[in-house]
Amino acid sequence: MTILTEEQAKSILDKVIALSEADEITAVLSGSESGNIRFALNNISTSGHISDMELGVTSSFGTRSGTTTINQFDDASLERVVRRSEELARLAPENPEFMPALGKQDYPSTPAHHESIAAITPEFRAQVAADSIGPCKAEDLVAAGFLENQESFQAIASSKGNFGYGRSTAFDYTCTVRTEDGMGSGWVGSNVGRVSDFSAARSIRTGITKAKGSVDARALEPGKYTVILEPVAAAGLVNFMMFGFDARQADEGRSFLSKAGGGNRIGEQLFDERVNIYSDPAHADVPVLAWDGEGLPRDRLVFVEDGKVRTMRYSRYWAQQQGVEPTAMPGNLIVTGGDKSTAELVASTQRGILVSRTWYIRMVDPQTMLLTGLTRDGTFYIENGEIRYPVKNFRFNESPVIMLNNVEEFGRPVRVSAGSGGAGGGITMMPPMKLRDFTFTSLSDAV
Numbered sequence: 001m002t003i004l005t006e007e008q009a010k011s012i013l014d015k016v017i018a019l020s021e022a023d024e025i026t027a028v029l030s031g032s033e034s035g036n037i038r039f040a041l042n043n044i045s046t047s048g049h050i051s052d053m054e055l056g057v058t059s060s061f062g063t064r065s066g067t068t069t070i071n072q073f074d075d076a077s078l079e080r081v082v083r084r085s086e087e088l089a090r091l092a093p094e095n096p097e098f099m100p101a102l103g104k105q106d107y108p109s110t111p112a113h114h115e116s117i118a119a120i121t122p123e124f125r126a127q128v129a130a131d132s133i134g135p136c137k138a139e140d141l142v143a144a145g146f147l148e149n150q151e152s153f154q155a156i157a158s159s160k161g162n163f164g165y166g167r168s169t170a171f172d173y174t175c176t177v178r179t180e181d182g183m184g185s186g187w188v189g190s191n192v193g194r195v196s197d198f199s200a201a202r203s204i205r206t207g208i209t210k211a212k213g214s215v216d217a218r219a220l221e222p223g224k225y226t227v228i229l230e231p232v233a234a235a236g237l238v239n240f241m242m243f244g245f246d247a248r249q250a251d252e253g254r255s256f257l258s259k260a261g262g263g264n265r266i267g268e269q270l271f272d273e274r275v276n277i278y279s280d281p282a283h284a285d286v287p288v289l290a291w292d293g294e295g296l297p298r299d300r301l302v303f304v305e306d307g308k309v310r311t312m313r314y315s316r317y318w319a320q321q322q323g324v325e326p327t328a329m330p331g332n333l334i335v336t337g338g339d340k341s342t343a344e345l346v347a348s349t350q351r352g353i354l355v356s357r358t359w360y361i362r363m364v365d366p367q368t369m370l371l372t373g374l375t376r377d378g379t380f381y382i383e384n385g386e387i388r389y390p391v392k393n394f395r396f397n398e399s400p401v402i403m404l405n406n407v408e409e410f411g412r413p414v415r416v417s418a419g420s421g422g423a424g425g426g427i428t429m430m431p432p433m434k435l436r437d438f439t440f441t442s443l444s445d446a447v
Helices: 006-019 075-091 122-138 200-213 231-244 247-251 316-322 342-347
Strands: 024-040 043-061 064-070 141-158 163-179 185-191 223-229 277-279 301-305 332-335 351-355 358-365 370-375 379-383 386-390 393-398 407-410 414-416 427-430 433-444
Touching: 006 024, 006 043, 006 075, 006 141, 006 163, 024 122, 043 075, 043 122, 064 075, 122 141, 122 163, 122 200, 141 200, 163 200, 185 200, 185 414, 223 231, 223 342, 231 332, 231 358, 231 370, 231 414, 231 427, 247 316, 342 386, 351 433, 370 433
Parallel strands: 223 351, 332 427
Antiparallel strands: 024 043, 024 141, 043 064, 141 163, 163 185, 223 433, 277 301, 277 332, 351 379, 358 370, 370 393, 379 386, 393 433, 407 433, 414 427
């Protein structure tokens, strides 16, 4: 069993700290139990269980540091990993941006662990696959998908008296439904915090509807359109934008948040006043562990409030250089919205395009946050509040900064997975978005 109790984890870390001969030491102990099932061509292809535990040790002499990992935990192995990290530290060059080990921190309690996910069995995963495959076979469609659930723990300690312990769970399901001739495609994903929030039967109906509805797609001329981005499509762009909310990048002139002549744009109105973006480790719908990879406590952090940039992320080193408090790397991202569903946004649209999913997103220009990417798995033309017909996929060139200045309306936020985005962290609450003047630059024949 690789899920240790707080007492068991602390016992190992106490031994590691006591073995140290370095100026200071930090140790991180983590473990997980995860299960998965994969299906393709309407058949289960693989099913697995992964059990893992790892100890990482960082020793420092002055500003020289060395890090070693190990997955054996007897006394001899613990001493071996400590000594090896010390050997590497003595060999390492001086680090001009070295930051010392953290002293005692106060970590908030977050509800990141849910027993219903920890208790998932292979039989449950097999039933999800069956509930996905069966309806597709009945309608001469082809399903391919993946389900993974995980329970994990992490404990952190330092020679300066810091200690933290937390447990978390994760559940992520995706399925792509194709027509037999490959000309229609629909995708569905579900990332939940508790099993009761998931229904494979409900999810697969969405994929089936989009796959059947996307057949015989028509070509539209590229250009600027009113679009409705479903939450997962919006997350692909907004989460990518959050990479730019790094204070050092902004202060050094490498970000869209850089100010001409130096400094950053904190306090400036850069977005529509309805745009609010923040991170909160204790958020009821997307809770995460109470600290980041360095052990910094995660607090509620408001990035954008009523369209104004309120803060950026300051690493420990850059915070020291700028004379401010450091901020932890967020584990989640919350974008506020309204009360309408995606269907209700469609119903209020005279003419526009519904985008189910964005993918293969790449940076074009970091100083304007111009991104390029493709739509896929169901793109539809809207007229007089109804979906009229499927359209061929587009390549887009769009900046989330401009996009979030062209807001018509936000819908109701839903939880989407990390696979949809970037620096916002592990999980995201994202609303569907109705936006004007979204830029499509060319057509794609891919479905």
